[in-house]
Amino acid sequence: MEMNWIAIFVAALSTLVVGFIWYHPKVFGTAWMKEAGLTEEELSKGNMAKIFGLTYIFSLFIVTVEMALSIHQSGAVSMIGGYPKINEALPSFKAFMNDYGTAFRTYKHGALHGLLSGIFFAFPIIAINGLFERKSWKYIFIHSGYWIITLAIIGSIICGWL
Template structure:
Protein backbone atom coordinates (compact mmCIF):
# COMPACT_ATOMS: atom_id res chain seq x y z
CA UNK A 1 0.00 0.00 0.00
CA UNK A 2 1.54 3.26 -1.13
CA UNK A 3 0.81 6.69 0.24
CA UNK A 4 -1.37 8.76 -2.05
CA UNK A 5 0.75 11.92 -2.14
CA UNK A 6 -1.79 13.88 -4.18
CA UNK A 7 -4.45 13.18 -1.55
CA UNK A 8 -2.00 14.14 1.21
CA UNK A 9 -0.97 17.42 -0.42
CA UNK A 10 -4.54 18.43 -1.20
CA UNK A 11 -5.92 17.30 2.19
CA UNK A 12 -3.38 19.54 3.92
CA UNK A 13 -5.07 22.52 2.29
CA UNK A 14 -8.18 21.82 4.40
CA UNK A 15 -6.82 23.76 7.36
CA UNK A 16 -6.36 26.86 5.21
CA UNK A 17 -9.67 26.58 3.35
CA UNK A 18 -11.77 25.78 6.43
CA UNK A 19 -9.89 28.43 8.43
CA UNK A 20 -10.62 31.06 5.77
CA UNK A 21 -14.34 30.40 6.16
CA UNK A 22 -14.46 29.55 9.90
CA UNK A 23 -12.51 32.60 11.07
CA UNK A 24 -14.16 34.99 8.60
CA UNK A 25 -15.77 37.95 10.43
CA UNK A 26 -19.22 36.86 9.20
CA UNK A 27 -18.82 33.39 10.70
CA UNK A 28 -16.74 33.15 13.93
CA UNK A 29 -13.98 35.68 13.17
CA UNK A 30 -15.49 38.60 15.06
CA UNK A 31 -16.16 36.50 18.17
CA UNK A 32 -12.70 34.93 17.90
CA UNK A 33 -11.00 38.33 17.66
CA UNK A 34 -12.95 39.56 20.69
CA UNK A 35 -12.05 36.44 22.71
CA UNK A 36 -8.35 36.70 21.81
CA UNK A 37 -8.16 40.47 22.15
CA UNK A 38 -6.91 40.90 18.58
CA UNK A 39 -8.01 43.53 16.07
CA UNK A 40 -8.11 43.50 12.26
CA UNK A 41 -5.17 45.93 12.28
CA UNK A 42 -3.05 43.65 14.48
CA UNK A 43 -3.88 40.65 12.32
CA UNK A 44 -2.91 42.55 9.17
CA UNK A 45 0.60 43.13 10.58
CA UNK A 46 1.42 39.42 10.56
CA UNK A 47 3.81 37.83 8.07
CA UNK A 48 1.21 35.99 5.99
CA UNK A 49 3.75 34.03 3.95
CA UNK A 50 5.29 32.66 7.14
CA UNK A 51 1.90 32.00 8.79
CA UNK A 52 0.32 30.27 5.77
CA UNK A 53 3.54 28.46 4.80
CA UNK A 54 4.09 27.00 8.26
CA UNK A 55 0.39 26.23 8.59
CA UNK A 56 0.59 24.16 5.42
CA UNK A 57 3.73 22.33 6.59
CA UNK A 58 2.18 21.56 10.00
CA UNK A 59 -1.00 20.47 8.21
CA UNK A 60 1.03 17.91 6.26
CA UNK A 61 2.15 16.43 9.60
CA UNK A 62 -1.47 16.25 10.73
CA UNK A 63 -2.62 14.62 7.48
CA UNK A 64 0.06 11.94 7.66
CA UNK A 65 -0.94 11.02 11.23
CA UNK A 66 -4.65 11.18 10.35
CA UNK A 67 -4.01 8.76 7.48
CA UNK A 68 -2.53 6.28 9.97
CA UNK A 69 -5.67 6.64 12.10
CA UNK A 70 -8.14 6.24 9.24
CA UNK A 71 -6.54 3.77 6.85
CA UNK A 72 -6.55 0.43 8.63
CA UNK A 73 -4.49 -1.33 5.97
CA UNK A 74 -1.48 0.53 7.33
CA UNK A 75 -1.51 -1.96 10.19
CA UNK A 76 -1.07 -4.83 7.76
CA UNK A 77 1.82 -3.03 6.06
CA UNK A 78 3.49 -2.38 9.40
CA UNK A 79 3.17 -6.07 10.32
CA UNK A 80 5.48 -7.01 7.44
CA UNK A 81 8.04 -4.33 8.26
CA UNK A 82 6.74 -1.35 6.32
CA UNK A 83 6.32 -0.38 2.67
CA UNK A 84 9.93 -1.23 1.83
CA UNK A 85 9.25 -4.91 2.66
CA UNK A 86 6.13 -5.42 0.51
CA UNK A 87 8.12 -7.17 -2.22
CA UNK A 88 9.41 -9.65 0.40
CA UNK A 89 6.01 -10.30 2.01
CA UNK A 90 4.57 -13.80 2.14
CA UNK A 91 1.77 -14.76 -0.25
CA UNK A 92 -0.69 -14.59 2.65
CA UNK A 93 -0.08 -10.82 2.93
CA UNK A 94 -0.80 -10.32 -0.77
CA UNK A 95 -3.94 -12.49 -0.51
CA UNK A 96 -5.10 -10.47 2.49
CA UNK A 97 -4.52 -7.17 0.68
CA UNK A 98 -6.32 -8.49 -2.42
CA UNK A 99 -9.31 -9.33 -0.25
CA UNK A 100 -9.25 -6.34 2.14
CA UNK A 101 -6.97 -3.73 0.56
CA UNK A 102 -9.81 -1.26 0.04
CA UNK A 103 -12.03 -2.28 2.97
CA UNK A 104 -13.25 0.74 4.90
CA UNK A 105 -11.58 3.06 2.39
CA UNK A 106 -14.50 5.43 1.99
CA UNK A 107 -15.08 9.14 2.53
CA UNK A 108 -17.70 8.27 5.15
CA UNK A 109 -15.35 6.05 7.15
CA UNK A 110 -12.58 8.65 6.99
CA UNK A 111 -14.99 11.36 8.11
CA UNK A 112 -15.97 9.24 11.11
CA UNK A 113 -12.34 8.77 12.18
CA UNK A 114 -11.54 12.42 11.53
CA UNK A 115 -14.51 13.48 13.66
CA UNK A 116 -13.46 11.12 16.45
CA UNK A 117 -9.90 12.50 16.28
CA UNK A 118 -11.23 16.03 16.56
CA UNK A 119 -13.62 15.28 19.40
CA UNK A 120 -11.43 13.00 21.50
CA UNK A 121 -7.97 14.34 20.72
CA UNK A 122 -7.98 17.95 19.45
CA UNK A 123 -10.84 19.19 21.65
CA UNK A 124 -9.31 17.99 24.95
CA UNK A 125 -5.91 19.51 24.03
CA UNK A 126 -7.50 22.85 23.15
CA UNK A 127 -9.69 22.76 26.27
CA UNK A 128 -6.74 22.01 28.57
CA UNK A 129 -4.69 24.85 27.08
CA UNK A 130 -7.69 27.18 27.21
CA UNK A 131 -8.39 26.39 30.85
CA UNK A 132 -4.80 27.06 31.92
CA UNK A 133 -4.66 30.24 29.80
CA UNK A 134 -7.96 31.36 31.41
CA UNK A 135 -9.67 31.54 28.04
CA UNK A 136 -13.43 31.54 27.71
CA UNK A 137 -15.49 28.56 26.64
CA UNK A 138 -16.39 30.54 23.51
CA UNK A 139 -12.70 30.63 22.62
CA UNK A 140 -12.33 26.90 23.34
CA UNK A 141 -15.43 25.90 21.37
CA UNK A 142 -14.51 28.09 18.38
CA UNK A 143 -11.10 26.45 18.08
CA UNK A 144 -12.37 22.95 18.91
CA UNK A 145 -15.16 23.29 16.35
CA UNK A 146 -12.63 24.35 13.72
CA UNK A 147 -10.45 21.31 14.41
CA UNK A 148 -13.34 18.86 14.62
CA UNK A 149 -14.62 20.04 11.22
CA UNK A 150 -11.15 20.22 9.68
CA UNK A 151 -10.11 16.76 10.88
CA UNK A 152 -13.43 15.35 9.65
CA UNK A 153 -12.70 16.75 6.19
CA UNK A 154 -9.05 15.61 6.27
CA UNK A 155 -10.07 12.10 7.38
CA UNK A 156 -12.69 11.94 4.67
CA UNK A 157 -10.31 12.99 1.91
CA UNK A 158 -7.33 10.96 3.00
CA UNK A 159 -9.32 7.75 3.53
CA UNK A 160 -11.75 8.01 0.64
CA UNK A 161 -9.31 9.13 -1.99
CA UNK A 162 -8.10 5.67 -2.99
CA UNK A 163 -5.67 5.42 -5.90
Protein backbone atom coordinates in the same frame (compact mmCIF):
# COMPACT_ATOMS: atom_id res chain seq x y z
CA MET B 1 -1.93 -0.25 -0.74
CA GLU B 2 -0.32 2.73 -2.39
CA MET B 3 -0.09 6.18 -0.85
CA ASN B 4 -2.16 8.77 -2.69
CA TRP B 5 0.13 11.79 -2.54
CA ILE B 6 -2.41 14.07 -4.20
CA ALA B 7 -4.97 13.22 -1.49
CA ILE B 8 -2.34 13.90 1.20
CA PHE B 9 -1.47 17.33 -0.22
CA VAL B 10 -5.14 18.26 -0.78
CA ALA B 11 -6.08 17.10 2.74
CA ALA B 12 -3.33 19.31 4.18
CA LEU B 13 -4.57 22.22 2.09
CA SER B 14 -8.04 21.76 3.59
CA THR B 15 -6.82 23.24 6.90
CA LEU B 16 -6.22 26.54 5.14
CA VAL B 17 -9.47 26.45 3.15
CA VAL B 18 -11.61 25.61 6.18
CA GLY B 19 -9.71 28.19 8.25
CA PHE B 20 -10.38 30.88 5.64
CA ILE B 21 -14.10 30.16 5.92
CA TRP B 22 -14.30 29.39 9.68
CA TYR B 23 -12.34 32.44 10.81
CA HIS B 24 -13.95 34.81 8.29
CA PRO B 25 -15.52 37.81 10.08
CA LYS B 26 -18.99 36.78 8.89
CA VAL B 27 -18.63 33.29 10.38
CA PHE B 28 -16.57 33.04 13.62
CA GLY B 29 -13.75 35.51 12.90
CA THR B 30 -15.20 38.47 14.72
CA ALA B 31 -16.14 36.40 17.79
CA TRP B 32 -12.71 34.72 17.77
CA MET B 33 -10.87 38.07 17.61
CA LYS B 34 -12.95 39.40 20.50
CA GLU B 35 -12.36 36.29 22.64
CA ALA B 36 -8.64 36.25 21.78
CA GLY B 37 -8.27 39.95 22.50
CA LEU B 38 -7.00 40.69 18.98
CA THR B 39 -7.76 43.41 16.48
CA GLU B 40 -7.62 43.34 12.69
CA GLU B 41 -4.71 45.79 12.88
CA GLU B 42 -2.71 43.39 15.10
CA LEU B 43 -3.50 40.47 12.82
CA SER B 44 -2.38 42.36 9.71
CA LYS B 45 1.13 42.78 11.15
CA GLY B 46 2.01 39.07 10.83
CA ASN B 47 4.20 37.55 8.11
CA MET B 48 1.43 35.77 6.20
CA ALA B 49 3.76 33.82 3.91
CA LYS B 50 5.52 32.37 6.95
CA ILE B 51 2.23 31.69 8.77
CA PHE B 52 0.56 29.98 5.79
CA GLY B 53 3.73 28.09 4.83
CA LEU B 54 4.30 26.69 8.31
CA THR B 55 0.59 25.96 8.67
CA TYR B 56 0.74 23.84 5.52
CA ILE B 57 3.82 21.96 6.73
CA PHE B 58 2.26 21.29 10.15
CA SER B 59 -0.93 20.22 8.38
CA LEU B 60 1.05 17.56 6.51
CA PHE B 61 2.11 16.20 9.92
CA ILE B 62 -1.53 16.10 11.01
CA VAL B 63 -2.59 14.36 7.79
CA THR B 64 0.08 11.70 8.33
CA VAL B 65 -1.29 10.88 11.79
CA GLU B 66 -4.91 10.99 10.65
CA MET B 67 -4.02 8.65 7.79
CA ALA B 68 -2.69 6.09 10.28
CA LEU B 69 -5.86 6.44 12.36
CA SER B 70 -8.30 6.28 9.44
CA ILE B 71 -6.80 3.72 7.08
CA HIS B 72 -6.81 0.38 8.85
CA GLN B 73 -4.59 -1.25 6.23
CA SER B 74 -1.74 0.90 7.55
CA GLY B 75 -1.49 -1.57 10.44
CA ALA B 76 -1.03 -4.46 8.03
CA VAL B 77 1.67 -2.55 6.16
CA SER B 78 3.47 -1.78 9.43
CA MET B 79 3.44 -5.49 10.33
CA ILE B 80 5.71 -6.25 7.37
CA GLY B 81 8.10 -3.39 8.11
CA GLY B 82 6.47 -0.54 6.21
CA TYR B 83 6.29 0.47 2.58
CA PRO B 84 9.99 -0.19 1.84
CA LYS B 85 9.41 -3.90 2.61
CA ILE B 86 6.16 -4.31 0.67
CA ASN B 87 7.82 -6.13 -2.24
CA GLU B 88 9.46 -8.59 0.19
CA ALA B 89 6.17 -9.47 1.94
CA LEU B 90 4.99 -13.07 2.08
CA PRO B 91 2.23 -14.19 -0.29
CA SER B 92 -0.19 -14.23 2.67
CA PHE B 93 0.17 -10.45 2.98
CA LYS B 94 -0.57 -9.97 -0.70
CA ALA B 95 -3.60 -12.26 -0.41
CA PHE B 96 -4.80 -10.32 2.63
CA MET B 97 -4.44 -7.00 0.82
CA ASN B 98 -6.21 -8.39 -2.25
CA ASP B 99 -9.12 -9.42 -0.04
CA TYR B 100 -9.20 -6.47 2.37
CA GLY B 101 -7.08 -3.72 0.81
CA THR B 102 -10.06 -1.45 0.27
CA ALA B 103 -12.16 -2.42 3.29
CA PHE B 104 -13.46 0.64 5.15
CA ARG B 105 -11.86 2.92 2.56
CA THR B 106 -14.73 5.37 2.16
CA TYR B 107 -15.20 9.09 2.62
CA LYS B 108 -17.78 8.39 5.32
CA HIS B 109 -15.46 6.11 7.30
CA GLY B 110 -12.61 8.62 7.13
CA ALA B 111 -14.93 11.43 8.22
CA LEU B 112 -15.98 9.35 11.23
CA HIS B 113 -12.36 8.82 12.29
CA GLY B 114 -11.58 12.50 11.75
CA LEU B 115 -14.63 13.52 13.77
CA LEU B 116 -13.62 11.21 16.62
CA SER B 117 -10.04 12.54 16.48
CA GLY B 118 -11.39 16.07 16.74
CA ILE B 119 -13.70 15.31 19.66
CA PHE B 120 -11.43 13.01 21.67
CA PHE B 121 -8.00 14.43 20.82
CA ALA B 122 -8.08 18.02 19.50
CA PHE B 123 -10.89 19.28 21.75
CA PRO B 124 -9.28 18.12 25.02
CA ILE B 125 -5.92 19.63 24.03
CA ILE B 126 -7.50 22.96 23.10
CA ALA B 127 -9.67 22.92 26.24
CA ILE B 128 -6.71 22.21 28.54
CA ASN B 129 -4.66 25.01 26.95
CA GLY B 130 -7.66 27.34 27.08
CA LEU B 131 -8.30 26.62 30.75
CA PHE B 132 -4.70 27.36 31.73
CA GLU B 133 -4.62 30.46 29.53
CA ARG B 134 -7.87 31.61 31.18
CA LYS B 135 -9.67 31.73 27.83
CA SER B 136 -13.45 31.61 27.59
CA TRP B 137 -15.44 28.52 26.63
CA LYS B 138 -16.55 30.43 23.56
CA TYR B 139 -12.90 30.72 22.49
CA ILE B 140 -12.33 27.01 23.20
CA PHE B 141 -15.44 25.96 21.24
CA ILE B 142 -14.56 28.17 18.25
CA HIS B 143 -11.12 26.56 17.93
CA SER B 144 -12.36 23.06 18.76
CA GLY B 145 -15.17 23.33 16.23
CA TYR B 146 -12.66 24.30 13.56
CA TRP B 147 -10.49 21.26 14.31
CA ILE B 148 -13.40 18.84 14.60
CA ILE B 149 -14.69 19.90 11.16
CA THR B 150 -11.21 20.07 9.62
CA LEU B 151 -10.16 16.65 10.91
CA ALA B 152 -13.39 15.13 9.60
CA ILE B 153 -12.61 16.60 6.18
CA ILE B 154 -8.99 15.42 6.33
CA GLY B 155 -10.07 11.90 7.32
CA SER B 156 -12.66 11.86 4.56
CA ILE B 157 -10.19 12.92 1.88
CA ILE B 158 -7.35 10.58 2.81
CA CYS B 159 -9.54 7.55 3.50
CA GLY B 160 -12.00 7.89 0.62
CA TRP B 161 -9.82 9.20 -2.18
CA LEU B 162 -8.36 5.92 -3.38
